[in-house]
Amino acid sequence: MSVAVVGAAECDLGVTGLPVLTLQTQAITRALADAGLTPRDVDGLATNGIGRFATTQVAEYLDLDLAWSESTFVGGSAFEMYVARAVQAIEAGQCSVVVISYASNQRSARSRSLGAVAEPALPEAQFEAPHGPLYPASHYGMAAQRYVEVYGHDRTVLAAVAVAAREQALLNPAAYRYDAGPLTVDDVLDAAPVSDPLGVLDCCLVTDGGGAVVLTSLARARDLPRPPVVVLGYGEATTNVSTAGPDDLLATGAIASGRRAFGRAGLTPSDVDVVQVYDSFTITVLLSLEGLGFAAPGEAPGLIGELALNTSGGGLSYCHPGQFGVLLLVEAVRQLRGECGVRQVAGAQVALAHGTGGILSTHATVLLGVDR
């Protein structure tokens, strides 16, 4: 492929008290500055989560002149999908510099709700919401319960994912839990229950935050200040919108998404040096690693603490602004540039970012590599 990531940045994270367009502006202008570019260079924008006309909203706020825009709204995997669309648009010549951005002030605005979000006209309002699911926690709780029963595990394999995320966050000054000290398996098991077997420490944070990445042709990337990070492959899968929808809760769309991305890149999981998978819940990490082919079904717990995984501290301990997908990309890019300080994975050449949206509803995988 002939497209590269040339800029990456976070906006302010945590509890910011800032309007969402201010956070978007921070993410975009910081990522462009990182790339050695300005808003005048941007002719493509992919974002969501700001009103009904997200790209238009940002374009007017920053006075962008867009030849291409994209606003697929499918939860946290959208940003990995945007990479695929951006590569296609740049390769087709529709635009030349794409910004993929996201920001949320959900913690400051206290806008996160626990209940079902089914719109009254949709089937879930009739056939699921009346039974009282927490959305999305109950779906992941059921997947986790089936996971531990089917494979003969217990809650400790889930807790270990949260413990590993905290270990990484302690190495990342930008992480929400940077100063919180280490977590133990017992801390996770003893935390307030949410939807069994998941407790509150099995669930991602609720924070403000966001980020942006900038893409352009590899030819142009080689003239810009940062080492290019090449898009090697991408794939996605769309599975279910309801909890009753999937035939097998444990065989997620990560299987097809990963197969498509690895196939396009001509790579296998053993070629990947650093892995960023969406950790909305602890169970999401285990199911995604297995679906992507890093472990056989039921065996992902053996990778936790061994694999270079979620090096930022993830949605569990670093930042979770409602949709985490863009920050998976930011951390993958920084690892491949060797910018991660004490949490740097030595000599990382290939990174994987895998987003998951909704209730294991949408899945998108991106493979990135250093420019050889």
Place this chain on the structure above:
Amino acid sequence: MNADETIMPAPPQDPVTEPWWQATRERRLLLQHCASCERVQYPPRSVCTACVATELGWQEAAGIGEIDAWTVVRRSPGPGFDPPYVLARVRLAEGPVLLTTLPGSGPYRCGQPVALTWRPLSDGRRLPVFAPLE
């Protein structure tokens, strides 16, 4: 769930799903049946997803199934719900999977056989819920 079920808001229905909801008044759980290809599907929709037929009939479920997955809900998703209660995916003998509830607060096990019961709604319709067979 709360003993006073009438505080739960009555779910919406629409022209496609109305026969399904009306049958709940008679404690009958309906599944859509396609006469063209024999597919059985749930929830009701305006097309057979196997053969694209739009003339779909109904068949009554036997009301037997097994637990596919379950979770104890520990926080309230909103007004009318009183945790803890057990939410479950039940796979019917006919094939389709439903989201439903089980009595008490567990524990249950995946694969456990269950049978249909009903929970009344304030307007005379009912929600299909399940209880252990043994």
